[in-house]
Amino acid sequence: MSRPVVAALVGVFSLAACAAEGDRSPQPASADAPAAAARTTQARTGGDADAAARARTVVEGLVPQVPVDSVADAALPGFQEVMIAGQLLYVSNDGKYLIQGSVLDVEARRDLTEASKAVVRREVLSGMDRDRRIVFAPENPVHTVTVFTDIECGYCRQLHREIEAYNAQGIAVEYLFFPRSGLDGEAYREAVSVWCADDRRAAMTAAKAGRPVPERTCENPVADDFAAGQRIGVEGTPAIFNEDGRQIGGYIPPVQMRQRLDALAASRDSAG
Known part of the structure; x- marks a missing residue:
């Protein structure tokens, strides 16, 4: 960091x-x-x-x-x-x-x-496999973002409340975990429980809404996600990166995020 x-x-x-x-x-x-x-x-x-x-x-x-x-x-x-x-x-x-x-x-x-x-x-x-992420995506996404998230983070919860709106904008959201309190706190245990649930997407949605998720443990990527976030300088959540590795901000409303992603893509294309 x-x-x-x-x-x-x-x-x-x-x-x-x-x-x-x-x-x-x-x-x-x-x-x-x-x-x-x-x-x-x-x-x-x-x-x-x-x-x-x-x-x-x-x-x-x-x-x-x-x-x-x-x-x-x-x-x-x-x-x-x-x-x-x-x-x-x-x-x-x-x-x-x-x-x-x-x-x-x-x-x-x-x-x-x-x-x-x-x-x-x-x-x-x-280098982080897609099957080690929790993905919310439209059928044919125009843009894909990687979001480092904390279960208890207020703006992370706000982002997830609007997940359908991001998808409607053509944005696929791929979650990685970044428990801000580290690997021995409640946020870490909640992240593990979400990953180990039978339906990870449903468990993520429940946890983000403040609803209890049954505590479970299993082989999981949470520590690897956290280490990757530290390596690339994540300091707060949500931390959102586009496919080029650009950090586009923290919480951004769906329409503004699509506009920002479009602008970055246009800039990349014009640069050749």
Whole structure:
């Protein structure tokens, strides 16, 4: 998540001014995280491998508790872009400078940072099987959105109350779980019960309406959904992403969402 990364970086540079550097040995990550990060780095880095490795080392040294997701050549000359918990950082090829913030292409009037984030989000989301989602879709959808949702979130419930209206606008809604209280709270247990229900769509609708869902457990994707949300920087729910990996907002009424999706699609098509 981006706020802890920001806070960690601020803390690193503040402490460096008044104290010697302490032990920054990386904390253990999940078994799959290093391999996934390496695969993404290999896929997205096509230039200076030494600069990429140097940028990874710099960021891992500053924020050892958060795994680096990917490193790639930046559009900003002389820099690598490093994706970490949904936050994009820029590290100079010599490893001396780190920039945090948006890089804008003035001539093209384009946010290059957001475009790079979208690439990583799309990679993460495309790796999550559709049969591991709860889907509400019209017969022939024009657009598909991925929605990270929390059972108890007020705006998530508002969105679901209008699910038929989104479908009428040609929008398919594919839910992933993001229990904001983490993996040991009531929202997590409710998400598991919804997934393990005989009819997941009916259970989701009941839970979103505040009606009780029988508590059940089974093999489920809730923890994987939560980890994916953390990796792409989800901080609140609902978090809505289009098929290109663009975050289009939180709750958006059905007509406005269709308009926004149409505009993004038109922009993509015009860009070739």
